[in-house]
Amino acid sequence: MSDTEPNYIAPALQRGLAILELFTPQRRTLTLSDMAKALGIGRASAFRLAFTLEHLGYLDRTGSDGKAYRLAPRAMQLGYHYLSGLDCAEVAIPFIDALRDSTQISAHMGVRDGTEVVYVYRAHSHMTLSSNIAVGYRLPAHATAMGRILLSGLSDDAIAQLYTGVRLDRFSEATAVTLTSLIQQVAADRARGWTLNRSSFVSGIVAIAAPVRDHRGAVVAAINLSGPSAVMDTPATLDHLTAKVADTAASISRQLGWTAPAQHID
CATH class of the missing domain: 3.30.450.40 (GAF domain)
Structure with missing residues (x-):
C-alpha cells in the first residue's frame, strides 16, 4: 500500500465493518458499551454506527430491554454469497x-x-x-x-x-x-x-x-x-x-x- 492510499479509507465504513467482526460464536450479542470499548470510540459514535447497521439490516436488537445487538440475517448472507461463489x-x-x-x-x-x-x-x-x-x-x-x-x-x-x-x-x-x-x-x-x-x-x-x-x-x-x-x-x-x-x-x-x-x- 502506498503512502497516499490510506487517505482514501472511509473511517466510518471501516468502523462499521469492525463492529460486524466483533461478533463471534462465543460472543453473539454486544451492547453499545461493548462496541465502544472494543473499538476505542465514544458511545455516541457506537450508537450511530449500530443504528446505521440496524437500519440496513445487518444488526438486530435483542434482549428484554432492546439494548443489546446481534447479527441479522443480512449479515449472514454476505458469508453465504462468498461461499457459494x-x-x-x-x-x-x-x-x-x-x-x-x-x-x-x-x-x-x-x-x-x-x-x-x-x-x-x-x-x-x-x-x-x-x-x-x-x-x-x-x-x-x-x-x-x-x-x-x-x-x-x-x-x-x-x-x-x-x-x-x-x-x-x-x-x-x-x-x-x-x-x-x-x-x-x-x-x-x-x-x-x-x-x-x-x-x-x-x-x-x-x-x-x-x-x-x-x-x-x-x-x-x-x-x-x-x-x-x-x-x-x-x-x-x-x-x-x-x-x-x-x-x-x-x-x-x-x-x-x-x-x-x-x-x-x-
Whole structure:
C-alpha cells in the first residue's frame, strides 16, 4: 500500500465493518458499551454506527430491554454469497496435490451426476502401476469408492429413489448388486466417514475416499487416493493413508465453510 492510499479509507465504513467482526460464536450479542470499548470510540459514535447497521439490516436488537445487538440475517448472507461463489475444485487442487506429494499415490476429486461419479481433477503419481483415470471420466457410483462416499450424502430413501429401475452391475466380488446391499454399504460408509475399495475396476488397485462438504454440511464432492495394492494394502499403511485422505477432505471442507459438529463425550 502506498503512502497516499490510506487517505482514501472511509473511517466510518471501516468502523462499521469492525463492529460486524466483533461478533463471534462465543460472543453473539454486544451492547453499545461493548462496541465502544472494543473499538476505542465514544458511545455516541457506537450508537450511530449500530443504528446505521440496524437500519440496513445487518444488526438486530435483542434482549428484554432492546439494548443489546446481534447479527441479522443480512449479515449472514454476505458469508453465504462468498461461499457459494467458491469453485470446489479450484479450492481443492492445492490440497489434492499436497496429498499426492506426501503419499506418492495418485489422488483425484469427483462429483456425482445421477448414478455416476465424474472425475473433475487428477493429481497423477509416477508409480509404475497407478490409476490412469482421466478428468471427465465417468464410473458407476455404486461400485467405486468415491461414488459410494458421494452417495453417503443422501438419505436411504433418496438412494432408493435414485436407483429405482437402475441395474446394479457387478464389477468385483464386493460390488453391491441389490438396492438393499447398496444401502447397507453406504450406511456403513456414512458411519465411518470414508470408504475403501479393492480391485473394483482394475485388479491390484486400492482406492480410499472421503467426502468434501460445503458450508451447509452437504456432500458436494469426494477425494481419493488410488494406487497399487502392493504399496497400499497393509493394515498400517491403510490406516495412515485413510487418515491422510480424511484429513485432506476435512481441510477442503473447512475452506468451503464447513464446521464439524462438536464431539459429545458421555
